[in-house]
Amino acid sequence: MSVETISGEEYSVTYNDNTQSIKFDGSMRLRTSEEYAPINDLLLKAHDATPAESLLTLDFSSLKFLNSSGINIVSRFVIAARKQAHLQLKVIGNQDIYWQQKSLTNLQRLWTAVQIDIQ
């Protein structure tokens, strides 16, 4: 089992290969897609390490803020996963965080197979 974390001043992203999940925490509002590259790489790494047909979970329930550049990165990942059709994807959101109840379902519009669980 291994756990890999990328963190900045106000956020952290943790990939746990045992639970096959990536957890986002804090407030993530980086300037450009270049600054988001390490997070993009971690998402792709998790994707490739997940066994075929198995479930990978993206847990946003502790992510208070994500800017549009971040939404773009997550959306690109969902589109890439859809195209590869290698795994199943689950997205966990938090009902109390308004952007999540409004915008996380957009990911399902990008790939209908994405399971959305707003808790």
Next chain:
Amino acid sequence: MAQSTSTSQIFGHWEAVTAVPTTTMSLDAAQLSAHWRRNSLSSDYWAAYAALHIPETVPAGWLRRDDVSYVLSYLLNELFENCAKFSAGPELAVHFQAWLLDERMVFQLTNHIKPQGERPFITLIEELLNGDPDELYFQKLEANAEQDLGGSGLGYLTLIKDYGIQFGFRFQRASGESTAVTVQAHVNLREPS
């Protein structure tokens, strides 16, 4: 769609607000860019400040105080980030104004660009205002997945599509080398249907 006079061009939902603004602030775009977190600090501060305008309990169909705070944080952060990213030319002042009204809030951010930057921005604005926001949003995400386009208006589209915010834009030529761009955001305090 565009209204123009000799000195200004206006697009979208624009209102000449006559009331005295509830709050104003002036900043420097270079400082916002040099310390990126100043964008989120400014937006979170004003979001929390403005959200206190909402009563602790609201009738059904109205946005709760916490929800308003989240919407405004996202909105203002996108607008401050745009000022930090796209301001150019000799004038780098950023002006923030807010009007907290009974059923809505209006926010206005002015920054400055070089006159040659007007045309590409107006093209983007017309695309955002004239297209179907839902369709455009997904089209742009699919296009971005192929090739990162950057600055494609995704922030505005999220705000229009998911939060029902209406935007107006005003371009005013300040000098031969500088154009003031003011973005006006209208936030309805009722839940978007």
